[in-house]
Amino acid sequence: MNRITQLFNIEYPIIQAGMIWASGYKLASAVSNAGGLGLIGAGSMYPDVLREHIQKCKKATNKPFGVNVPMLYPNIEEIMDIIVEEGVKIVFTSAGNPKTWTPFLKEHGITVVHVVSSVKFALKAQEAGVDAVVAEGFEAGGHNGREETTTFTLIPMVKEQLQIPLIAAGGIATGRGMLAAMVLGADGVQVGSRFVASVESSSHDNFKKTVIETKDGDTQLTLKELAPVRLVKNKFFNDVMELYKESPTIEDLKTLLGRARAKKGMFEGDLEEGELEIGQIAGLIHDIKPAAEIVKEIITDFEAAKREAVSL
Template sequence: MINKITTLFNIKYPIVQGGMIWVSGWKLASAVSNAGGLGLIGAGSMYPDVLRKHIIKCKKATSKPFGINVPMLYPDIEKIMDIIVEEGVKIVFTSAGNPKTWTSFLKEKGIKVVHVVSSVKFALKAEAAGVDAVVCEGFEAGGHNGREETTTFTLIPMVKEQVKIPVIAAGGIGTGRGMLAAMVLGADGVQIGSRFVATVESSAHINFKNTIVAVKDGDTQLTLKELAPVRLVKNKFYNDVQELYKQNPTKENLIELLGRARSKKGMFEGDLDEGELEIGQIAGLIHEIKPVKDVLREIIDEFNAIKSLEINA
C-alpha cells in the first residue's frame, strides 16, 4: 500500500499509533513499527532522561521508522527536543501548542514534523508553519480533545478541502472499515489510539485494559472543558466531577478536585475509582486484548476485504 503517508514515513501501511501518555512506551511503539505502521513514543508522561531510555530501547527493538509525540505544553520541552535531535529520531508529532514554535527548529535538523489539530483554522496554521502533515482529530477521540466538538468524519473533508499537505484522520477509528471510511472522505492515513491501548505491548495497567474491553457505547464523556477537554470513562472520579458541576464551580475548584497525576493513577497504576481513564468512543468496539501484530493485521485485512467488495460491486 503506497500513498503519501507511507512514502512520507517510509512505512508499509498508512497507520500511525497515537502517542498517548502512560500508554505509549518503547514496547508499543516498536511493535507497531515492526508490524508495518508508525509507532510513536508518548513523551508527555516522561521526564527527559526517561524519554532517552525509551528511545534507546526502541532503536534496539526495531529497525523501522518510529517517532515521538511531544505535547508542547511540556515544562521541559527544550530538553525533550534536544534529546530527540541527539538520539537521531527523524519523526516528531507535536500537539497542544503553536506549531510555529518548534517546526523550523526540527525541520532544520532533517526531522519530519506533523501537528495535531482539531479544526480547519488550526490545520491552516500548521500548514503555514511548514509541517509535513496534519493529524485531524475529531470529537470521538480519547484523552484531551479540541473545544470545537467537531466529529472526525465532518472534520476530515473540511480540512482536506483547505490544505495541500497530507491529512491523517484520528478519533473514533479502530477498524479496517473505519480506516477505509476516513480515506474515502479524503484522509491519506489514520492515527489509531484507543485500539492500541488494549494490546499486550501497551504500558497501560491491566485493570485499565480490562475496563476498555468492558466499555459500551455511552460509557465515555467529554468533560473538564474549562481546563482542557478530556474524554473519560464514567467512573467514580468522573461522577465526582459531575457532582461538582452541580455547584457551579470555579476553575480553581475544578483544579483542586483534579489534583495531580490523575491520569497516571488511572491508566498506569490501575486505580479505576480515583484515576482518569482516558479512552475514545471506539472502545465500544474493542472486545479483546491482543498483540499489536494481530490488531494491525486485522485492520489491514478488513480494509482490503471491504475495499475489494466495493471495487467489485
C-alpha cells in the same frame, strides 16, 4: 505508495497514537515492526525516561518510529534537545502552536506532523511548515478539541483546504473505519484506543480490561474549562459531574483534578479515583492482543471492506 507511507517510509498508512501512560518503546517498536508507524508518547515521561525509551526503541526495531510531544510540557527544551541528540527522525507535536518548534525540528532534518481539531488550526500548521497534519475528531480519547467536530465532518472539511498529507484520527479502530476516513480524503489514519488494548501497551491491565468492557455511551468529554478530555464514567468522573452542579471555579476543578490523576488510573490501575481516558470507539474493542495482530487485523478488514465497497 500513498503519501503517508512515502513520507514515513512505512508499509501501511497506520500510525499508532502517542498516548500518555500507554505508548512506551515496547508498543512503538511492535507497531513499527508490523509495518505501521509507532510513536513513543513523551507526555508522561520525564526527559531521562524519554531518552531511555528512544534508545530501547532503536534497539527493538530498525524501522521508522517517532515521538509525540505535547507542547504544554514543562521541560520542552530538554525534550526537544534529547530528540535531536538521539537522532529521532519523526516528531508529532500537539497542544500548542506549531510555529514554536517546527523550524527548530526541520533544521535538524526531522519530519514534523502537528495534531489539530479544526480547519483553522490545520491551515496554521501548514503555514508553520509541518510535513503533515493529524485532524482529530472529538470521538477521540484523552485531550480533545473544544470544537466538538466529529471525524466524519472534520476530515473532508480539512481536505478541501489542505495541500499537505492528512492523517485522520478519532474513532478509528478497524479497517472499515480506516477505509471510511480515506474515502473522505485522509491519506492515512492514527489509531489510539485500539492500541491501548494491546499486549505491549504500558497501561495497567485493569485499564485494558475496562477498555474492552466499555460500551457506547460509557465515555464523555468533560473539564472543558481546563482542557477538554474524554473519560470513562467512573467514580472520579461522577465526582466531576457533582462538582459541576455547584458552578465551580477553574480553581475548584483544578483542586479536584489534583496531580497525577491520569497516571493513577491508566498506569497504576485505580479504576475508581483515576482518570481513565479512552475514545468512543472502545465500544468496538473486545479483546487484548499483540500490536502486530492488531495491525494485521486492520489491514485485512480494510482490504475486505474495499472489496465490498467496489461491489456496491
